[in-house]
Amino acid sequence: MDQSETPGTARGRSRPPSQADVAALAGVSSQTVSRVANNRSNVEPETRERVLSAMRILGYQRNSAARALTLGRFHVLGVVTFDVAAHGNARTLAAISRAAQRAGYSLNVVCVEDRTEEAVQQAVRQLTEQAVDGLIVIEAQILDRPGLDLHSGVPVVVADGDPERRFPSVDTDQAAGATAATRHLLDLGHRTVWHVGGPQDSYAARRRAAAWHAALKAAGAPVPPLRYGDWTAASGYEIGLELAARPDVTAVFAANDQLALGLVRALHEAGRRVPQDVSVVGFDDLPEAAYYLPPLTTIRQDFEEVGRQCVAQLLAQIDRASDTPAAERIVTVTPDLVVRASTARAPEGSAGR
Amino acid sequence: MDQSETPGTARGRSRPPSQADVAALAGVSSQTVSRVANNRSNVEPETRERVLSAMRILGYQRNSAARALTLGRFHVLGVVTFDVAAHGNARTLAAISRAAQRAGYSLNVVCVEDRTEEAVQQAVRQLTEQAVDGLIVIEAQILDRPGLDLHSGVPVVVADGDPERRFPSVDTDQAAGATAATRHLLDLGHRTVWHVGGPQDSYAARRRAAAWHAALKAAGAPVPPLRYGDWTAASGYEIGLELAARPDVTAVFAANDQLALGLVRALHEAGRRVPQDVSVVGFDDLPEAAYYLPPLTTIRQDFEEVGRQCVAQLLAQIDRASDTPAAERIVTVTPDLVVRASTARAPEGSAGR
């Protein structure tokens, strides 16, 4: 009379139904069930129907563990990412998810907390042990560190990282974006362009800064000192307070939209109008950027394409057998300049060209 | 002489090393290897050492498929979420990831594109087939639809959804947040508070609107017509343009920060100052909210806690055997009012109380 082992509950869910259960009910062998489950052609239509209805009755679902065990394939991709709360990473993740789903893969995601080598290493270990067929590493500045070994036996694709190109990667053309931003401001007649960079350990940030530097050089413009933020509006604000104090600052290129937002607020508080006194360009094109005050001129990244390409490359690697390292490919995705209201021609009097 | 079958490459990676390989190298049985791999106590230290070094030499990693097959446990949690690019979802996901990792679980994430029943159903099917021990569904307004069947055999926890409480859930106390926002504005002397709601199919949005309504009623304030946005700054802007045209609007509570941002821009363009002419409160407390112009008064959600609680509840369900449905628990997380510069006392002349 105790409450366990109540045979009354038809749902004596001791164990999910297996192929064998379906086979018994349908009066066929389990192999035939397997054939039906995998949509093989060589099954009598009538038999197939019988098996399918038995599946429905029992609520059969294939056991993916057993499946993976025999096939040696999991149909799971691992994703290692820092900080999904960062907009770009989240967007890329979403795109990867879409693409993976279309290809019949699901996603095992690990968000790495600390930007330390061990943390990434451990995430990779966890994923490979958790059985993935391939690995995508997002925002991989950490890969700079020489000790990191990603060669865990599964194919790897790196999104927006990998300066040493040790892995196939998908890469937003940071340089093109930063160049476009800088040129846009120079073309508006500003004598030079200041830059608020992202953190120094970010490969993307470094490349944006380098391209900014190169664009100024190429235009023969003086190169103002570079300040480093940490991607947050807070640090943009702090740096903005300093820049606002310098009257010779009339154009600033921020390494992302949040920095730009903080920057604008600081300029505003200091009484310097955007864009009349100072022009500001961001990077990313957050959905909100068009609604900042003023609407932000920025560089739009195509995260969707990055995600799609990551999955495509990874699947290609997985499908061609483990041999043929195959000219490791680097796919480049180019961002666009979106001009809004935070940039204007250089003020006549002050530092105009 | 063809290039396949090159025995020279020592890395004839035909098949990853198994317990048996390690056992052979270490001169023990595979069972002993298993014991070492699982950190069992009953192994001679010297033997353990020998096995460990054999593992290192071969680069052994347990095959999780085989493991899952025998154990019937995958140590994977499934997460179904709409739009990871939405800040709240991303934050919740990050928190879930952290909590899961601490508990030794990894995360199989599916981002559902369409908010249709079938899409969710399919995501759930994919996940359960992909072998998860439990399921977390984020932002589950869709669960309103009567046809949706989440009872797929694995425990489910719903984050911020489930009006009918059919599942254990973790729930931000939307009502408390919305009430706090409304009361804050009323306390500042505004005669009433307008509301820009989120989409009608969002359970969270509906509860915020209901609480706003109730708070006005309770205070004896008139209830202005409710406008629905879609969480984006764009729709906040559109609605803002309409509200800006009405001089009797002096206080607006927006259902999230993006709506508030668009709203502020519209008010600004219409020449109505925030907060001098109109006070605005948001919801979420995006990291950028403090840097909007003006810094936004808002309701801060504790996504971290929501994620943590989801995992805790799910693991509790998983661990207690599949019997004992156990008083399905609803955990509530309370958000806080964060007062910044977008709210001020009601303007004297106009609609002051």
Place this chain on the structure above:
DNA sequence: CGCTACCATGTTTACGCTGACATCGCGAAA
């Protein structure tokens, strides 16, 4: 009419791991 092909289906096996049980050896208690 007899042989071959081929198709639907069944049987067997291996995948890698761990739980249950068996074995062996050694020290402690009687």
Place this chain on the structure above:
DNA sequence: TTTCGCGATGTCAGCGTAAACATGGTAGCG
């Protein structure tokens, strides 16, 4: 000394699936 017990290790089976191979029946062809 004998016996018991316990700890270290080995043996074996089974998890659910799909590939490989086996079987048996039928249609087509000479």
